[in-house]
Amino acid sequence: MQWRYTPSFLLSACLVVALGLQGCALTRVGDKLPYGILNNNDLQLVQEGLPTYLLLVDGLIENWPESESLLSSGADLYGAYAGLFVSDPERARKLSAKSLDYAFRAACAHDDDYCDLRALSVPEFEALVADADKGDVPVLFTLGSAWAGYIQQNTGDWNAIAELGRVKALMKQVVALDEGYKFGQAHMYLGVLDSILPASLGGKPEQARQQFEQAVALSDGKNLLAKVLYAQKYARLVFDRDLHDRLLNEVLAADPDVDGLTLQNTYAQQQAKQLLAGADEYF
Numbered sequence: 162m163q164w165r166y167t168p169s170f171l172l173s174a175c176l177v178v179a180l181g182l183q184g185c186a187l188t189r190v191g192d193k194l195p196y197g198i199l200n201n202n203d204l205q206l207v208q209e210g211l212p213t214y215l216l217l218v219d220g221l222i223e224n225w226p227e228s229e230s231l232l233s234s235g236a237d238l239y240g241a242y243a244g245l246f247v248s249d250p251e252r253a254r255k256l257s258a259k260s261l262d263y264a265f266r267a268a269c270a271h272d273d274d275y276c277d278l279r280a281l282s283v284p285e286f287e288a289l290v291a292d293a294d295k296g297d298v299p300v301l302f303t304l305g306s307a308w309a310g311y312i313q314q315n316t317g318d319w320n321a322i323a324e325l326g327r328v329k330a331l332m333k334q335v336v337a338l339d340e341g342y343k344f345g346q347a348h349m350y351l352g353v354l355d356s357i358l359p360a361s362l363g364g365k366p367e368q369a370r371q372q373f374e375q376a377v378a379l380s381d382g383k384n385l386l387a388k389v390l391y392a393q394k395y396a397r398l399v400f401d402r403d404l405h406d407r408l409l410n411e412v413l414a415a416d417p418d419v420d421g422l423t424l425q426n427t428y429a430q431q432q433a434k435q436l437l438a439g440a441d442e443y444f
Contacts, residue, residue: 200423204431207424208246214238222263232267233303236260240310245428250314257307257314264307271300278304283326290330295338302342305331309350329354344422345379348372349387356394369395383419385412385429393436402444409433 201207218235225231243256268275274289281289293301308328315321328350335347352372358364373391380387388408396405412433417426 199421199425200418202417202423202427204424204427211238211242211246215242226266227270229267229270229300232263232270233300236264236267236303236307239263240307243314244310254314257311260307261311264304268300268304271297275300278327279324286327287330290334293334293338298335298339298342301331302335302347305335305347305350309354325354325357340375341379344384345376345387346384348376348379349384349390352376352387353390353394356398359398364398366395366399369398380422382411382415383422383426385415385417385422385426385433388412389429389432389436392433397443400444402440405444406437406440409437413437 215238218231218238222228222231222235237260239256239260243253243260247253247256265278268278278286278289290301305328308324308331312321312325312328332347332350332354335342336351340348349372352369355365355369355372360366370391373387373395376384376387377391382388389412392405392408396402396408412429415426415430417423417430419426
């Protein structure tokens with residue numbers, strides 16, 4: 162199961178043909194139309210339809226190569242598709258690399274100081290991110306999620322793994338500035354990052370538990386993927402079968418139809434069934 166991209170990242174990515182409009186009309190249309198996808202509970206339909214938007218966004222970026230909104234949309238869309246629907250590792254790596262490239266370009270379009278971020282030392286990078294304000298949250302989150310997805314698809318590359326600290330710095334700043342952004346999903350990312358390793362190998366499972374619980378709380382329990390990842394990444398790590406099964410059964414019992422989360426929740430319920438089916442073998 163891919164943890165990095167959830168369908169909620171399609172929010173700004175789809176139907177960007179609204180660029181044909183101008184001014185406030187562009188903003189209004191761009192804000193509302195993607196909810197037709199976010200509120201769709203048919204994963205197969207979305208999977209089959211998304212490649213059309215990948216090509217559409219690519220074409221629009223060719224015409225507007227310095228558009229922050231388009232580049233962010235491209236990053237979100239490619240990352241979501243790679244993370245949710247692509248099983249071939251080589252293809253997923255290629256798509257996640259494109260997602261990250263668009264995210265870096267979006268950050269540069271947002272602020273000149275964010276150009277060439279990889280060239281900064283870790284202390285320089287952390288200082289720059291720490292100086293961000295609330296207006297920077299969307300681009301920080303897009304970059305952090307795209308970067309996390311890229312690392313997820315390149316776990317055999319130690320150069321990629323070495324960049325995890327930068328992803329964590331981005332998500333920590335999002336939490337500091339607006340922890341409720343996108344249903345608190347920055348906390349969800351931090352929970353995953355803190356649960357990569359057991360405590361005996363330097364992991365931070367207790368911090369991971371707190372991050373997952375905060376992600377659940379900030380969505381009032383409506384973000385079902387937060388519970389699925391809590392079960393998969395934390396409960397399995399510490400071999401807590403009771404917590405694992407309780408969380409997943411809560412996901413299956415919940416109503417997935419939540420404005421802006423329906424598609425993500427449908428995916429979460431699919432994953433919950435698979436995790437429960439394999440629980441006896443795991444525990």
